[in-house]
Amino acid sequence: MHMTPSVRDRADAAEASKIDSLKAFRSPGRGFWSDVPESDWTDWRWQLKHRITNLASIERLMPTLTPEERAGVQLANTKLAMAITPYFFNLIDPADEHCPIRQQVIPRLEETHTAPWEMSDPCGEDSHSPVPGLVHRYPDRVLFLVTDRCAAYCRYCTRSRLVSNATGYDFHPEFDRQIDYIARTPSIRDVLLSGGDPLLFSDEKLEYLLSRLRAIPHIEFLRIGTRIPLFLPQRITPALCAMLKQYHPLFLSIHSNHPRELTTEVRDALGRLADAGIPLGNQSVLLKNVNDDAGVMKAHLQKLLMCRVRPYYIYQCDLIAGSSHLRASVRQGIHIMQQLRGHTTGYAVPQFVIDAPGGGGKVPINPEYVLSHNQDRVVFRNFEGKVFEYPEAADGTPLARPAQISETELV
Ligand SMILES: *Cc1c(COP(=O)(O)O)cnc(C)c1O
Ligand code: SF4
Numbered sequence: 001m002h003m004t005p006s007v008r009d010r011a012d013a014a015e016a017s018k019i020d021s022l023k024a025f026r027s028p029g030r031g032f033w034s035d036v037p038e039s040d041w042t043d044w045r046w047q048l049k050h051r052i053t054n055l056a057s058i059e060r061l062m063p064t065l066t067p068e069e070r071a072g073v074q075l076a077n078t079k080l081a082m083a084i085t086p087y088f089f090n091l092i093d094p095a096d097e098h099c100p101i102r103q104q105v106i107p108r109l110e111e112t113h114t115a116p117w118e119m120s121d122p123c124g125e126d127s128h129s130p131v132p133g134l135v136h137r138y139p140d141r142v143l144f145l146v147t148d149r150c151a152a153y154c155r156y157c158t159r160s161r162l163v164s165n166a167t168g169y170d171f172h173p174e175f176d177r178q179i180d181y182i183a184r185t186p187s188i189r190d191v192l193l194s195g196g197d198p199l200l201f202s203d204e205k206l207e208y209l210l211s212r213l214r215a216i217p218h219i220e221f222l223r224i225g226t227r228i229p230l231f232l233p234q235r236i237t238p239a240l241c242a243m244l245k246q247y248h249p250l251f252l253s254i255h256s257n258h259p260r261e262l263t264t265e266v267r268d269a270l271g272r273l274a275d276a277g278i279p280l281g282n283q284s285v286l287l288k289n290v291n292d293d294a295g296v297m298k299a300h301l302q303k304l305l306m307c308r309v310r311p312y313y314i315y316q317c318d319l320i321a322g323s324s325h326l327r328a329s330v331r332q333g334i335h336i337m338q339q340l341r342g343h344t345t346g347y348a349v350p351q352f353v354i355d356a357p358g359g360g361g362k363v364p365i366n367p368e369y370v371l372s373h374n375q376d377r378v379v380f381r382n383f384e385g386k387v388f389e390y391p392e393a394a395d396g397t398p399l400a401r402p403a404q405i406s407e408t409e410l411v
Helices: 007-021 046-051 053-059 067-078 100-105 175-183 205-213 238-247 265-277 294-306 328-339
Strands: 132-138 141-145 190-194 221-226 250-253 280-285 310-315 351-355 362-364 370-373 379-381 385-391
Touching: 007 294, 132 175, 141 175, 175 370, 205 221, 205 238, 238 250, 238 265, 238 280, 238 370, 265 280, 280 294, 294 328, 310 328, 328 351
Parallel strands: 141 190, 190 221, 221 250, 250 280, 280 310, 310 351
Antiparallel strands: 132 141, 351 362, 370 379, 379 385
């Protein structure tokens, strides 16, 4: 359809103002809990104790629950529990069924639909576990699962077979066996603590694990995967940061999907971690109608930089059972990457990956930039589609005589 410039200008202006609004830092405020004393509201244990976990309490707060959501909440305890911290609940827009926050944490009936290619352990973690709770897929690093609990549960969780224990997996990590395996496997230099969420542990329990790992001479690098800075920023206390900074080099990978998750509380919590010298990365999952739009994704990634977080990965949603309604396409993921590289700060551009179904590890998925690699040149395009050439023989050696560089600009 032909649009007059003024219509297009207005559409562009509307899009720009939507993006500006997504990037603004706001506090969700106290919302439904305005009567609660400040000392309780800012206490992470109070937040955990008062999570929304059943139909009666969610319906009381949100009479606008749809029939699909109501059915999903009723079924959640047989699949993946529902739990939402009061702080995070206040980010949900009760008037918008498609609210990107709502879709991540409120169960839906569609979770009971399993596509033929979906699995309960899509990345084959259990078959790569030398001892329970330790996934040793790559030669030099391990995934160390420390708990099956999280502050809130993401409906697309790749580890929902064990997380929240709704299906009776009964995950009971034995730290001595896990640590013993790491200690007697000198090829391991990097340990990633995950779960569940390691930051749900008390400072003392977490420190016990970190100090035991640090005592192993071949462990160079520690990192923690956590969604707590988003679900429960109150947990990021000065005492926690002071403890963590004793175990450097320690990196933290947070998990945030949408710019509205990055509130003033979250920015402050991440600032405390960064001030403790902890390099911060972010992992997002590409989710339909949540962040599968290039403008929303770019706003999110730029806002992460404002929170001192370097975007690390965007994951294609794993083939976890019951996630079809949340899965965006690989094709759209590639399109988004194409809209990022060159169009914004390089630090804002993460790597798009598919964690290979069955257990092949994370594989980078990129837009194609190399058009051909001929006898005497590599032909490639830039972010604007302009074509360039680099003189090089097919075997990779420099050319004795520079090739004629053409100045043609295709596309
Ligand atoms: C993601 C993952 C890691 C860490 O991979 P990086 O690419 O180094 O971040 C390690 N082990 C397992 C099993 C993983 O799934
Ligand atoms: S925080 Fe991580 S482990 Fe916990 S439910 Fe969400 S995706 Fe799963």
